[in-house]
Structures are given as C-alpha cells and as structure tokens.
Amino acid sequence: MHQKTTYEVTITNKLDQLPVPDLRDAIWSRIEGELDADLPNDDGGDTPPSSPNSGNLLRFALPGIIVIIITLFLIKANQKQKQKANNKTTPNTTIVTASPTASPPPIDTSTLIRNTQIPVVRPGTNVPVSPMPIKNDSVTSQPTTVVVVPPVTDNTTQQAPSLVQAPPPQPLKTDSVVGKKKRGVQGITDKDYRIVPKPDSSRKN
Amino acid sequence: MPLLEYDIETMLEGCLANDRKAQKLLYEHFYEFAMTIALRYSRDDMDAADIMSHAFVKVLKSIRTFDSSKGSLHAWIKRIVVNEGLDHIKSRSRFSENVELETVAEPGINNSVLEQMGAEEIMKLIQKLPPATHAVFVLYAIEGYNHREIGERLKISEGTSKWHLSEARKTLQQQLTQYNT
Numbered sequence: 001m002h003q004k005t006t007y008e009v010t011i012t013n014k015l016d017q018l019p020v021p022d023l024r025d026a027i028w029s030r031i032e033g034e035l036d037a038d039l040p041n042d043d044g045g046d047t048p049p050s051s052p053n054s055g056n057l058l059r060f061a062l063p064g065i066i067v068i069i070i071t072l073f074l075i076k077a078n079q080k081q082k083q084k085a086n087n088k089t090t091p092n093t094t095i096v097t098a099s100p101t102a103s104p105p106p107i108d109t110s111t112l113i114r115n116t117q118i119p120v121v122r123p124g125t126n127v128p129v130s131p132m133p134i135k136n137d138s139v140t141s142q143p144t145t146v147v148v149v150p151p152v153t154d155n156t157t158q159q160a161p162s163l164v165q166a167p168p169p170q171p172l173k174t175d176s177v178v179g180k181k182k183r184g185v186q187g188i189t190d191k192d193y194r195i196v197p198k199p200d201s202s203r204k205n
Numbered sequence: 206m207p208l209l210e211y212d213i214e215t216m217l218e219g220c221l222a223n224d225r226k227a228q229k230l231l232y233e234h235f236y237e238f239a240m241t242i243a244l245r246y247s248r249d250d251m252d253a254a255d256i257m258s259h260a261f262v263k264v265l266k267s268i269r270t271f272d273s274s275k276g277s278l279h280a281w282i283k284r285i286v287v288n289e290g291l292d293h294i295k296s297r298s299r300f301s302e303n304v305e306l307e308t309v310a311e312p313g314i315n316n317s318v319l320e321q322m323g324a325e326e327i328m329k330l331i332q333k334l335p336p337a338t339h340a341v342f343v344l345y346a347i348e349g350y351n352h353r354e355i356g357e358r359l360k361i362s363e364g365t366s367k368w369h370l371s372e373a374r375k376t377l378q379q380q381l382t383q384y385n386t
Contacts, residue, residue: 001349007314008346011327015347018324020240021250023257028232030258035228035265 213278220268228265238279239286245343246290248332260289287348291340291358298336314374318381330380334373341366342373 004012216234219227236257243256263285271281319327334342340359344350345366350358352366359366 001354002345002351004346004349007316007319010316010319011331012347014319014322014324014327015245016241018241018244018328020237020244021253023240023250023254024233024236027236027254027257027261028229030254031232031261031265032225032229034258034262035225038266 217268217271217278220265231265232261235279235282239282242283242286243290244328245331245347246287246294246340252293256286256289256293259293260286263289291344294336294340295359314378315381318384322381322384326384330377333380334376337361338369338373338376341369342377345370346373 216227216230220231239260240253240257243253243260244250247253247256260282264282271278331339331342337359341355344355344358345352352363352370355361355366356363
C-alpha cells in the first residue's frame with residue numbers, strides 16, 4: 001500500500017458515493033442458472049465437498065458391488081478346484097465332482113454339463129462311441145471316460161457285476177505313423193500268393 | 206437493515222448446505238458493496254453485471270474455503286470481486302507491455318476540478334481509459350496498491366505499472382482541463 005495523494009482521495013470518496021444500478025434480479029438469475037448447472041465445488045479448496053445424493057447412491061450400491069465381487073471370486077475358486085481335480089485323476093478316467101463348499105455359490109450348471117459328457121455304451125450295440133467335445137481350460141487334453149454298462153439279464157436276483165471301464169478310444173492323429181490305418185485284407189500273407197501246381201491225381205505211371 | 210453477526214453465521218451455514226435462500230440472502234446483503242467495486246473495473250453497467258455474476262458464483266461455490274480467522278467476509282468477497290474485475294479487463298487486452306522506465310513523469314491532477322464533478326462523470330472518465338491503464342490506475346489510485354504489488358497481480362514489471370499510471374494521469378488531466386473550459 002502507498003500513501004494516497006489528494007486527488008486520489010477525492011476520486012475514491014466520489015466513487016464510493018456512486019449510486020449502483022439496480023440489476024439485482026437480472027444478476028441473480030444468472031448466478032442461479034450457473035449454480036443449478038454445476039454442483040457447488042470448492043474453488044481451490046483442500047477437500048472437495050461431496051453432494052448428499054452421491055453419498056446415498058454409494059451407500060446403496062456398495063453392498064451390491066461387494067456381493068458381485070465375492071460371487072466372482074468364489075466362481076473362480078471353484079473352477080480352479082475343478083482343474084486341480086482333473087489333473088490329479090488317472091489318465092484313463094476323468095471324474096468330475098462338485099466340490100462341497102460351506103456356502104454353495106451359484107454354480108454355473110451349464111458349464112458343468114458341458115464338461116462332463118460321459119457317454120454310456122451297452123455291449124452288443126453297434127453304437128459307436130465318440131468322445132464328446134470337452135471345453136477344457138488346461139493345456140493338456142484329458143481323455144473322456146466311457147462307462148460300459150453290462151446287459152440286463154432276466155435273473156433279477158443276480159447282482160449286476162461291477163462296472164468295467166473300457167480303455168478310452170485312441171485319439172485320431174492324422175500326422176502320426178503309429179496310428180496309420182492298415183490297408184488291405186487282414187490275415188493274408190505272401191504265401192497265399194504263390195502258385196503251386198497241384199499234383200494230377202489221374203496220371204498213373 | 207444491517208445483518209447481525211449471528212445472522213451472518215446462520216447465512217453462512219445455509220450457504221455451506223447449498224440452501225438457495227441463504228445464498229440469495231448473502232448475495233442481496235453484499236450486492237451494493239460488490240457492485241461499487243465491480244463498476245471501477247467495468248466500462249458500463251453490463252460489464253459490471255458480468256463481473257458481479259462471475260464473482261458471486263465463485264463466492265458461493267467456494268464458500269467452504271472462507272476462513273474467518275484469516276480475515277473478514279467483506280475482505281474475502283472484495284478480493285474475489287477485484288480478481289474478477291481484473292480478469293474482465295485482461296480479457297479485453299493483453300498486459301504484455303514491458304516498458305522499462307527508470308524515471309517516469311508524474312503529471313499532477315487538478316483536485317479542485319475533481320471536487321466540482323459528480324461521481325458518475327468521474328467514473329465515465331476512468332472507464333474511457335485503455336484497459337491496462339484503467340486497471341493500473343484503479344489498483345493504484347483507488348485500491349491503494351503500490352507498483353510492486355500491481356506488477357505481481359497483473360504480471361507486469363514495476364516500470365510498466367509506473368508508465369501506465371503516468372499515462373492515466375496525463376489523460377485524466379487533459380479531460381479535466383476540457384471539462385473546466
């Protein structure tokens with residue numbers, strides 16, 4: 001601040017007495033419009049104010065968000081357990097079981113059904129067994145399980161023998177020598193192709 | 206009717222709660238005070254209305270930042286209105302002249318003529334000054350800032366501030382001479 005001169009004091013005093021124009025309502029309508037357009041924010045303040053509406057929304061949405069996160073986490077854990085169970089079984093069999101949990105999560109049954117297609121084969125039938133496509137997340141593909149059910153007999157008292165698990169069908173390998181299909185009729189050797197004249201039984205000498 | 210202290214506290218609490226009635230009450234209470242300041246930085250009433258609306262939107266939006274321990278509400282609102290007035294003048298012209306003057310002529314102004322003039326006539330003379338000169342004159346002669354403070358606020362050198370003040374005095378004196386004749 002500096003010391004004011006005479007003329008500066010005169011000008012200041014005169015301007016303080018200046019009647020102000022009455023533009024209150026016009027200016028207030030502009031102010032109100034801008035305040036309605038924006039939520040009040042701090043201009044350079046340290047902590048921005050939070051409007052009451054956003055707080056309520058957060059309170060209602062937060063439990064739902066937590067439930068969704070927990071559900072996703074449990075589904076993922078369930079899938080990991082399934083994969084571990086698949087890796088631990090013998091190469092010939094794959095057993096899919098639902099892992100018991102304390103609080104059973106909402107399991108995606110469509111996924112389970114897709115993963116456990118166990119075809120049932122009855123001996124004596126000509127129904128070919130073809131492995132169902134399995135959706136597998138693991139790197140190594142696991143063979144399917146084929147459960148052979150023995151034919152039903154008339155003697156109902158006879159106990160059905162235990163289920164025999166047939167070896168799984170060999171997977172088709174088009175680029176391997178081992179699984180090459182044999183050509184020709186089986187059981188014929190080169191001897192069969194030698195022409196051996198038969199002795200003439202009608203000649204006597 | 207002046208507001209009592211507890212009324213101002215109640216009004217501030219209402220503004221903090223975004224109560225529109227309290228906000229309007231605060232605006233109405235400080236309207237004349239703020240408009241008097243806004244007129245100094247404007248060319249006409251419409252300019253002053255622009256400065257007022259922007260300033261009060263800032264006041265109401267940043268009411269939470271007001272700290273009564275650091276100063277009065279009057280001083281805080283005045284600072285916002287002055288800043289808004291300067292921004293308004295800057296929007297009309299760039300304050301980029303850097304006239305390095307070691308010695309500046311300080312022409313005098315005939316005070317007796319000023320005393321004969323009305324407030325509106327004096328205001329019109331000031332409003333006709335070029336934008337940068339207008340801002341420097343108001344900050345120096347009316348608000349009472351020195352050239353260093355003016356330089357900091359307007360981002361100009363002290364020399365440039367002194368030159369603008371010298372120019373303002375010359376122009377006003379010429380016009381006062383014409384008024385007197």
